[in-house]
Amino acid sequence: MTTSSVEPLTRRGVPLDPTLRTMALGQFANRFAGGALMTTSALYFTRHQGFSATEVGLALSVSALVGLLVNVPAGQLADTRGPTRVLSWLMLGAALTAWPPAFAPTPLALTLLLSVQAVFLSASGAVYQGVIAQLATGGRGVRFKAYLRAVTNTAIGLGSMVGGLALLVDEDWAYISVFFGQAVLTGFAAWNTTRLPPLPPHPRREGEARLGVLRDRPYAVLMALHMLFVTHFFIIEIGLVLFIAEHTTAPTVLVSATLVLNTVLVALLQVRLTRHIDTVTDGSRAFVVAGWLVAGGFVLIGFAQDLDVWAACALLLVGTVVHVFGEIVGSGGQWSQQMGLAPHERQGQYQGFASLSFGAARVIGPPVAAFLCVGLGRTGWIILAVAMVLIAYAMTPVARWALTTRADYGVTTHSG
DSSP, X not given: OOGGGTSOSEETTEESSHHHXXXXXXXXXXXXXXXXXXXXXXXXXXXXXXXXXXXXXXXXXXXHHHHHHTHHHHHHHHHHHOHHHHHHHHHHHHHHTSSGGGGOOSHHHHHHHHHHHHHHHHHHHHHHHHHHHHHSTTTTHHHHHXXXXXXXXXHHHHHHHHHHHHHXXXXXXXXXXXXXXXXXXXXXXXXHHTTSOOOOOOOOOTTOOTTGGGGOHHHHHHHXXXXXXXXXXXXXXXXXXXXXXXXXXXXXXXXXXXXXXXXXXXXXXXXXXXXXXXXXXXXXXXXXXXXXXXXXXXXXXXXXXXXXXXXXXXXHHHHHHHHHHHHHHHHHHHHHHHHHTSOGGGHHHHHHHHHHHHHHHHHHHHHHIIIIXXXXXXHHHHHHHHHHHHHHHHHHHHHHHHHHTTGGGTOOSOOO
16 A cells, blocks of 8 residues: 555645645636636627637637647756756746737737737646656656645635626626736746745756657557547537537536536546546556446436426436546546656656647547547447547556556656
């Protein structure tokens, strides 16, 4: 039994580890601001700035793509210049670029301003994952990430409620206040990072590849499988809404209930259900369990088609709960593999690369959801269920291949 499995992480919900307390405070401030903005920005840009939905969607898509491009270079910069130092500067940049999009005069300006902000937001997010991996030593990485994810969900939920107040007021000043609120809270989170234990830089060794992670084929293949698996987040986020509206008798307001249910369950169970997932091998086993749970949730949701309203609502809610359990366990498996296979001194670079899997899933998830969940209905959900199980099982031999070939790729300080 590992040390991390017997030592308590929190007391009355407050982390015992001072580093985790500091991280949680910054994470809460940052995600609270993001939740408020997420709720209001699209409506502000369309209704109050006069941009079309297509223009806003394009601006968001372009900025998201720009953000993806900087993740690995940012991680490499953090590894060689000092992770916490680079993180502080990137988050300060995110704070300074948070408010200008509110005053964008044209769609092109909006795209450029959102893209500049995305550089800092995405880069700081990637570097932050590497910081967690380096600070959470002794097999505590998954537990730290689990707690921080619970904090994230809580903060986004509360931030969304504040954003809802701006929607009720529906005045320019209310929306603009949300943008400036994000700037202030992100600035606080940037200052908060200076309270973290300093992490030393690890200059590139002579002969070492500048971006070694791009040559690490087993890690790349495993991250590709992660990308395919985590599309379930966006399938639920988008496919469930459209499926309920097009193929079931359930009221669309049920979507709000499923979102609240997801937030509450993650906040309550993320740490508890992933506390024994420490190693890469643990992660492989977790993925198999998660694959079956996600698949079970998809099947239950699919069979809600054409039922009467109460039966449909019951199956959709039960399917959502089963899926959330798979989401929670799968996240633990994902984190353990991403961190356990990476060299300690290059966690920024490797976690920056790993974060691409979620970003790419965000791109492919919506069209997959539209085609299978809406176009094929129940059959589409069953196809997705089978795919999730197969992907989950495929990770075991790939993870084993990655573990046995670490030295071949110059990785000797991984935690396994």
